[in-house]
Amino acid sequence: MGTAVITGGTDGIGRELAREYLRRGFDVLVVGRSRQKGRAFTDSGERARFVAADLSLVAENRRLLEQISQRYPVIDVLVLGARYHRSTRTVTPEGFETNFALFYLSRFLLGHGLTGPLSRAEHPVVLNFGAAGQTGPIRWDDLQLERDYHGVRAMGHAGRLNDLAGLDFADRYATTGIRYVLNHPGVVVTSFAGEYDPVTAAQIDHLRVIGKPVTTAAAQILPFLEPANREPLTAVLEGRRVPLEPGLWKLGDARRLHDVTMRLLTG
Numbered sequence: 498m499g500t501a502v503i504t505g506g507t508d509g510i511g512r513e514l515a516r517e518y519l520r521r522g523f524d525v526l527v528v529g530r531s532r533q534k535g536r537a538f539t540d541s542g543e544r545a546r547f548v549a550a551d552l553s554l555v556a557e558n559r560r561l562l563e564q565i566s567q568r569y570p571v572i573d574v575l576v577l578g579a580r581y582h583r584s585t586r587t588v589t590p591e592g593f594e595t596n597f598a599l600f601y602l603s604r605f606l607l608g609h610g611l612t613g614p615l616s617r618a619e620h621p622v623v624l625n626f627g628a629a630g631q632t633g634p635i636r637w638d639d640l641q642l643e644r645d646y647h648g649v650r651a652m653g654h655a656g657r658l659n660d661l662a663g664l665d666f667a668d669r670y671a672t673t674g675i676r677y678v679l680n681h682p683g684v685v686v687t688s689f690a691g692e693y694d695p696v697t698a699a700q701i702d703h704l705r706v707i708g709k710p711v712t713t714a715a716a717q718i719l720p721f722l723e724p725a726n727r728e729p730l731t732a733v734l735e736g737r738r739v740p741l742e743p744g745l746w747k748l749g750d751a752r753r754l755h756d757v758t759m760r761l762l763t764g
């Protein structure tokens with residue numbers, strides 16, 4: 498049928514998408530940290546696979562890339578969905594701000610690193626959870642938010658970085674046929690994985706009341722992943738296509754972010 502690789506596929510929206518692709522007959526590999534959650538997924542059938550990895554670490558992303566490339570010569574669907582909220586700024590042992598590392602760098606590495614297997618698929622698609630044009634400017638002088646860190650804003654900022662990463666990706670690999678979908682699902686009741694200060698924890702409790710179920714979020718995303726779609730880049734907000742306004746979606750900014758990121762990774 499096909500192969501789907503889903504980071505953050507052990508919980509929340511990612512898990513719902515993983516279950517749906519299993520139902521459709523795909524081989525599905527989910528990636529997360531918790532082996533217990535991984536086992537719960539692999540128990541659902543022989544086409545369900547799990548790899549444990551801490552994707553906030555560049556080295557773990559590179560190890561994962563090797564494993565995946567050896568095992569899956571063709572990937573039809575790549576979902577980049579791992580996230581973890583931190584109210585307090587932390588830095589990984591490799592020196593990156595943790596949210597930047599998990600929510601942006603990992604997705605950058607896996608997207609670029611899997612273009613080989615993706616480009617061998619008939620209708621390949623990457624789904625990344627970005628801001629879909631919904632948040633403010635990039636902090637070019639402080640990409641890892643050393644000043645005025647706030648957990649919620651950090652996730653919004655990383656979402657915007659992912660928007661630009663998608664724009665660059667779609668342009669860079671235009672000839673491969675790999676489509677890139679950036680999705681903002683709205684408020685969805687998930688595990689909301691993270692470490693929250695009391696104020697943010699209270700906000701999350703509220704979101705658990707007003708949010709939509711993961712089944713609704715998945716139903717709003719899946720149509721945009723279908724082969725019938727043709728655009729190289731699609732931004733989606735809660736099931737609606739968002740116009741790529743030139744003022745916000747600047748290819749020059751996207752290339753600049755790509756270059757800065759490459760320097761961070763090789764420096």
Ligand SMILES: NC(=O)c1ccc[n+]([C@@H]2O[C@H](COP(=O)([O-])OP(=O)(O)OC[C@H]3O[C@@H](n4cnc5c(N)ncnc54)[C@H](OP(=O)(O)O)[C@@H]3O)[C@@H](O)[C@H]2O)c1
Pocket residue numbers: 504505506507508509510511528529530531532534550551552553577578579580581599626681682683684685686687688689690708
């Ligand atoms: N829920 C919402 O309201 C909402 C709103 C806007 C955007 N989104 C976006 O939608 C996507 C899915 O979010 P969600 O709320 O469904 O997620 P979630 O329920 O919080 O689940 C997070 C997933 O990420 C994995 N994960 C966390 N830290 C990891 C790490 N260091 N390495 C590898 N995996 C890690 C978790 O696995 P383990 O537990 O095994 O670590 C889990 O599978 C995210 O990109 C999120 O930003 C969600």
